Amino acid sequence: MQIITTKSELTRQSAACLRQGKTIGFVPTMGALHEGHASLIRRACSENEVCFVSIFVNPTQFNNAEDLQKYPRTLEKDAQLLESLGVHFVFAPTPDEMYSAEEMAAPFVFDFKGLDEVMEGKMRPGHFNGVVQVVSRLFDLVRPTRAYFGEKDFQQLAIIQHMVERSSMAERFQDIKIIPCPIVREESGLALSSRNERLSDQEKATAVAISQTLFASLEWAKEEGATVADVQQRVIDTINAVDGLEVEYYEIVDQTTLQPTTVFANAIGCVTVYCGPVRLIDNIRYF
Numbered sequence: 550m551q552i553i554t555t556k557s558e559l560t561r562q563s564a565a566c567l568r569q570g571k572t573i574g575f576v577p578t579m580g581a582l583h584e585g586h587a588s589l590i591r592r593a594c595s596e597n598e599v600c601f602v603s604i605f606v607n608p609t610q611f612n613n614a615e616d617l618q619k620y621p622r623t624l625e626k627d628a629q630l631l632e633s634l635g636v637h638f639v640f641a642p643t644p645d646e647m648y649s650a651e652e653m654a655a656p657f658v659f660d661f662k663g664l665d666e667v668m669e670g671k672m673r674p675g676h677f678n679g680v681v682q683v684v685s686r687l688f689d690l691v692r693p694t695r696a697y698f699g700e701k702d703f704q705q706l707a708i709i710q711h712m713v714e715r716s717s718m719a720e721r722f723q724d725i726k727i728i729p730c731p732i733v734r735e736e737s738g739l740a741l742s743s744r745n746e747r748l749s750d751q752e753k754a755t756a757v758a759i760s761q762t763l764f765a766s767l768e769w770a771k772e773e774g775a776t777v778a779d780v781q782q783r784v785i786d787t788i789n790a791v792d793g794l795e796v797e798y799y800e801i802v803d804q805t806t807l808q809p810t811t812v813f814a815n816a817i818g819c820v821t822v823y824c825g826p827v828r829l830i831d832n833i834r835y836f
C-alpha cells in the first residue's frame with residue numbers, strides 16, 4: 550500500500566492504472582475509520598482491480614470551528630486498517646495541498662436544486678458546498694470507476710448522486726458510478742460513526758435509544774390511521790424523553806427529492822440528535 554500526499558502523485562498513479570485498463574474503486578473518507586468505512590472499502594476492493602481511499606478532514610465542509618478542531622485524527626491506526634483490507638493507494642493531503650488560500654476563504658458555488666435547503670443543509674449552512682467541492686476535486690484527481698458512499702449520510706449521498714447524474718458536472722463525471730452502501734450498526738443498533746469515539750460509555754448506552762426509536766417508528770407507521778406528521782412527532786417526543794438526548798430535527802422526506810412528504814411510500818426519516826455535546830445522525834426507510 551502506498552501513501553500519497555500530493556495531487557500530482559495521485560493523478561500519476563490513477564492515470565497509470567486507467568492506462569492499464571484497470572477499474573478503480575474509490576472511498577473518500579475523513580479518517581477515524583470504523584467498521585462502517587471498512588464495509589465500503591471491502592466492497593471497493595472486491596468490485597474493482599485497484600482500490601484508492603482518501604483521508605482528508607475537509608475544512609471547507611465544517612461550519613463549526615470546534616467541530617473541525619475536535620474531529621478525531623488517527624492516520625497511523627487508519628493506515629494499518631487500510632493495509633489489512635488490501636487497499637492499494639491512500640491519499641492523505643494537507644489542506645494547503647488541496648486548496649489555494651482563495652478557495653479556503655470563499656464558499657464553493659454549486660446549484661443544489663434545493664437539495665441543500667432541508668435537514669443537514671439547513672442546520673449547517675455551507676456544509677454541502679464544502680462536500681461537493683472536495684468530492685468533485687477528488688473525483689477529478691482519481692477518476693474512479695466506482696465511488697462508494699454510506700447511506701448513513703443520506704442527504705450527502707443524494708447530493709453526490711445529483712452532482713454526478715443531473716448537475717452541470719454530470720458530463721464531467723459521466724463515467725463514475727456511485728455505489729450506495731447500507732448503514733452498519735453496532736449490535737445495540739447504534740449507527741457506526743467516527744463521532745461515536747467522543748461518546749462516554751454512559752452516553753453510548755443512552756444513544757441506543759435513537760435507533761430503537763427509529764425502528765419502533767416502522768411499526769407506528771403501520772398503525773391504523775397513522776399519519777406522517779404523527780409518527781414524526783412521536784419520534785421526536787420519544788427521543789427527547791430520554792435523559793441526555795436532544796433532537797435537533799427529525800424529518801420524514803421523500804427519498805428522491807428530500808422534500809417533506811405526507812405519505813410513507815418512498816419515504817425516509819432522517820434524525821439528528823445531540824447526545825451530550827456530540828451530534829449524531831441516523832435514518833430509517835419507510836415502505
Ligand code: PAF
Nearest residue numbers: 577578579607680683702
Ligand atoms: O462522509 C464523509 O466522510 C465526508 O463528507 C466526505 C464524503 C469524505 C467528504 O469530505
